[in-house]
Amino acid sequence: MFRLQYLFDIHPNHNYVRELCNNDSLLNKLINRIGYIRIPVQQDGFQYLVRSLIGQQLSTKAAETIFLRLEQLCGKITPDVILATAEEDLRIVGLSKNKLGYIRNVAERAKEGALDFRKVGDMDDEEIVRLLTSIKGIGRWTAEMFLIFYLGRQDVVSFGDSGLNRAAEWLYASEGSGGQPQLHRKHVHWKPYSTIASLYLWEAINRSLVHDEPLNL
Template sequence: MASNQWIFHQDMDAVQYLMASDARLAALIKEIGDYTLVLREDYFASLARAIIGQQLSVKAVETIWMRTVHLCGGQVGPESLTELTEEQLQGAGLSKAKVSYLWDLQQKILAGELCFKEICHLSDEEVVTALTRVKGIGRWTAEMFLIFSLGRSNVWAVDDVGLRRAVKWLYRLDETPTGNEMKSYGTRWSPYSSVASLYLWEAINRGLVK
């Protein structure tokens, strides 16, 4: 994996492992083919956008995010947020609760309670523990950060609605799998469950999941 990219192809060890362990997933991987995921290296912006995007449509998130970027002078960071008022952020479309979550993230960064240089060296569970100390960040958001910002290879978000839909579709299940049932798939695909997740999300993005 390049420093800021995750490049997927069938000669990749992780992909070969998944294809050998699961015939249905292998067929999906062949159908999707090669693709590249660019990691979100601006960790603060990644978490801030995740907070803003909670329970909103993709279109709404993009609109509010771009307004926030504009207010911050082009870069959303702990220092640029210091210059903004609650009224300005609410005017951009953030709820009062989400403004408080952004302030809490900002304050923990500025106080040194959350250090992005250190977080890269923590285990997956330690990252989850560190991030969920921030108001408004739950386990799912922390898991998305592990995959899309840190590029961790063995993260399986059992509560992700999209993954549950995709697993139901891939295995032609009558019912959406429960959390415990989802865990069994993560175990099957370990130590590359993140990679399996990315192929399943890509299947949704391409309209394959019905």
């Protein structure tokens, strides 16, 4: 059976990208500089949230090490396995007491059906944010990343993301802002493809394009 490989497979020549670029000349230059972006599909919603919770306030390398240890311990990371595994065994892989509690919170909500990963795709963005942030340990940023990187929602801007704000200030420095954060000022021009703009701004950081001085694109 064919499985979708990429959640986002974005090329500057795609019609929706051209529509986005027509509304924002500086973003157009950035998109053409970077080229295509591919974001792989995340197959399991529970594992995605577990990985996100582990990664809070940790380097990518440290978080990945803990996740792999957890995977080795559990076999497959599922709500049932997490709830059935002794706390001391879970702590050995490197989970703090707080993070373990947050992961168990998600597992409990998933097991009881309050968080049904088969149905979240039918909910609108704010419904999902409210559902996820009702679980202790999950804040709005984590919920917004779930919308983007698990569900592939195309019109999400995470206003609290420091990297996204930094990249927006860099890209639009020549325009001035009137005292308003550039991300707040510009996102209205990106609808209904705000996620695409966000992905290119993050990619600008990943490629070390974002510096203290605006780059001549």
